[in-house]
Amino acid sequence: MKLFKLTVFIFLTATCALSAQQISDHALGLRLGDSDGFGAEISYQKSVSISNRVEIDLGWRDSRNYDAFKLTGTYQWVEPLDGNFNWFYGVGGGLGSVDFNRWPDGFDEPDGGLFLFGAGVLGIEYNFNIPLLISLDFRPEIGLIGYDDFSDNFDFDIALGLRYQF
Numbered sequence: 001m002k003l004f005k006l007t008v009f010i011f012l013t014a015t016c017a018l019s020a021q022q023i024s025d026h027a028l029g030l031r032l033g034d035s036d037g038f039g040a041e042i043s044y045q046k047s048v049s050i051s052n053r054v055e056i057d058l059g060w061r062d063s064r065n066y067d068a069f070k071l072t073g074t075y076q077w078v079e080p081l082d083g084n085f086n087w088f089y090g091v092g093g094g095l096g097s098v099d100f101n102r103w104p105d106g107f108d109e110p111d112g113g114l115f116l117f118g119a120g121v122l123g124i125e126y127n128f129n130i131p132l133l134i135s136l137d138f139r140p141e142i143g144l145i146g147y148d149d150f151s152d153n154f155d156f157d158i159a160l161g162l163r164y165q166f
Contacts, residue, residue, distance in 0.1 A: 023166035033159025070096035072163040115146020
């Protein structure tokens with residue numbers, strides 16, 4: 001079993017090394033998405049190797065039932081597709097704060113608090129010949145600790161990203 005794991009590790013490492021391409025050192029921009037309400041995130045990407053990067057997003061979500069701020073971090077693997085197209089995948093998590101807007105009778109105070117969640121990411125991006133990167137990604141999130149009505153369910157987050165590379 002150890003030999004099998006070692007063989008798989010060597011194969012994956014060699015595959016990544018052969019298919020790796022240069023990704024920008026830094027990228028800063030916006031991630032605009034919809035997950036139970038419109039949300040915008042300030043997004044920063046930092047390369048950690050030739051085909052890996054870390055992405056940090058600070059965002060705001062708005063819905064009929066709540067307002068939330070989230071800080072999300074993901075570690076991503078970037079693979080080339082064709083020409084300037086790449087696809088990427090990764091894993092991470094985050095924390096946030098939520099304020100519920102439940103005022104059915106006009107007298108209840110909204111409640112809220114902190115929550116923690118796990119996240120994955122899968123997406124495609126196009127790297128223009130100018131320092132612009134556009135992406136479409138899917139980031140599923142699942143609540144780990146927090147409010148039952150907000151973060152303990154499985155959440156789909158689809159977003160369009162526009163980033164300046166430097």
